[in-house]
Amino acid sequence: MRRTLLTLSAVLLTAVASIMVYVQPSSAATGLHVSGTKIVEANGQEFVMRGVNHPHVWYTGQTSSFANIKALGANTVRVVLGSGKRWGPSTDVASVISLCKQNKLICVLEAHDTTGYGEEGAAASLDEAVNYWISQKSALAGQENYVVINIGNEPIGNTNAAQWIDATANAVKKMRANGFEHLLMVDAPNWGQDWQYVMRDNAQTVLDADTRHNTVLSIHMYSVFNTAAGIVDYLNRFQAKGWPLVIGEFGWRFNSGEVDDETIVAEARARGIGYLAWSWSGNSDPILDMTLGFDPNQLTTWGKRIFEGPNGIKATAKEATIFGGTTTPTPTPTPTPNPQDxxxxxxxxxxxxxxxxxxxxxxxxxxxxxxxxxxxxxxxxxxxxxxxxxxxxxxxxxxxxxxxxxxxxxxxxxxxxxxxxxxxxxxxxxxxxxxxxx
Structure with missing residues (x-):
């Protein structure tokens, strides 16, 4: 009987030890990681993304854009890549990461081929996007302090948007099963805009699928988000659920029916949510270009709003501490009196x-x-x-x-x-x- 008790005690101690090993503190995460609703660096310092999207896969020669985006104050760049299904394949991932690091920019890398899957016949599935990331793993390994992997851009269209739940959860699981430790970013369905609220109402399933608990949700805000009330309500629901969220793309109110960019940046600043505006240059519809012909000296109206506005990049961006940025919040400057005030x-x-x-x-x-x-x-x-x-x-x-x-x-x-x-x-x-x- 005594021997049996000793054996049982040993089993219990082993079980407790396994639990203790399994439940690791958030500080044990590698590189950039989620802590509650926030993104933090490996040292625990909060990092709030302030940047733009750069259409690299279609303009691979525009490498000076990384330095130009940084010079205007950004701390992050979301880089468009192709898996080879529709664009690319982007095999220059190591060079892109090097450009980001040289210019002290956190690099959000996204596979664009998944855009509108289920409705867009040529689109890649999220599983195919994961296969692309696996093919690029040698360039990504060890870059967890500098790189966020946005698994697939706007991965589901408006046809059967509910498939987003399983497709995204399975993509996250497959990334982790293949050894990726990076902060993962997942876009909403409905071409990123989630107007059927599949992500808003079901994101916990995706977050629970991540064994590293290191996934951030991403909403794209365009004409679906054309009122302050709609934007505030959407953000409130994520905040109430304690889910990490970034605004991975958004445009501007160039007419009354378009996205309310002023509310987006104001709410993002007040809530400490990251934002990445679309896009630097090269759009087929140039209304969304921030620069004319990739020239940083020729900012468009949209470029001026996002870089120079009161809640824009210059006023709110803080460089990541991995690059030597300050570890204390920068105080909001007192506005200089202006005769147009x-x-x-x-x-x-x-x-x-x-x-x-x-x-x-x-x-x-x-x-x-x-x-x-x-x-x-x-x-x-x-x-x-x-x-x-x-x-x-x-x-x-x-x-x-x-x-x-x-x-x-x-x-x-x-x-x-x-x-x-x-x-x-x-x-x-x-x-x-x-x-x-x-």
Whole structure:
């Protein structure tokens, strides 16, 4: 009996030891990895992607683009590669990684051939994309501090979008079974835009498929995301579930029906979410080009918005510490007064138990302006519930209001007002708003 007990004790100790070996702390991850909803480096320092997409597979001679993208402030570049099914094959992965490292850019590598699979007849499957990554493993091994593998671009179209769940989970499993330790990125179905909410509602299955627990989800935001309310709701749902997310592609509001890029970058900054705008140059539809002919000295309107905007790359990007970047957050610079700035005043025009109505007046400065953004922070937990004459979004206690298409242009000294309803509990103190002309 004593011998049996000793044997049982030994078995139990062995089982406990195996569990202890299996459950490793997140600090044991290799290179870039997921920690909660965030991406962090091997040293635990948070890394927030701020960069653009570069269509390398179609313009392999544009190698100077890596240095030019870095010079404009980016800390990440998402590089378009081909598996050989439709484009490529890209066999220059080692050279691409070297260009990223030389220019102190984190490299997100993506196989573009999977775009629209199931609806686009020529598209590669995610399994075929994994086979491509396996063929390039020698170039990728040991680069976990510098490289994120985006398994396949927009891997499922609008036909049977639900197949994304198993296809993506199996692709992640196959990557891990073949020894890849890298941070993996997976795109949503519906050509990346997830308008049927397959990723939004089922991503846990994919995350659970990763034995390394090192996968980040990626949403592409174009015309499906043309309102602030839709963008905020989508991001809120991922945040509430504790899922890691980046905005892997997005365009800009070049007309009223297109993506609300201003809300995207503002919300990304407030939430610490990475974003990678599409794209540097070379689009068949040049409205999405950030530069003319890959020339960094000729930024387009879109390029200026993404690099020079108040929530753009120059204002918010922080270099990865693996390249020597600072390990402490860079303080937000105080805006320099500009004669084109505007001012804003906030007043409560009605209040009742638990609710109130407020009005904000925006006034242009000494010069005419073409648009405005007003921000303020509530001190007592107030929440905006409905607004008019402005697009209003919130993140915690911070609120951002942007002009509508009809009230953004203001002559020097001219003004406009917008209003909203809100809720309060205990106190309804009046915040001090700030206004920026755009």
């Amino acid at each position: 505007c001012s804003a005043t906030y007043k409560v025009v009605g209040q009742w138990a638990g609710g109130f109505q407020a009005e904000v007046r925006v006034t242009a400065g000494s010069s005419a302006i073409k648009g405005w953004t007003v921000t303020w922070t509530y001190a007592n937990g107030q929440v905006v519930t409905n607004a008019w004459n402005a697009t209003v979004s919130g993140s915690g206690s911070s609120v951002t209001a942007r002009n509508m298409s009809y009230n953004g242009n203001l002559a020097a000294g001219a003004g406009t007002t917008f209003g909203f309803l809100g809720s309060w509990n205990g106190s309804n103190s009046v915040p001090t708003p700030s206004c920026t002309a755009v």
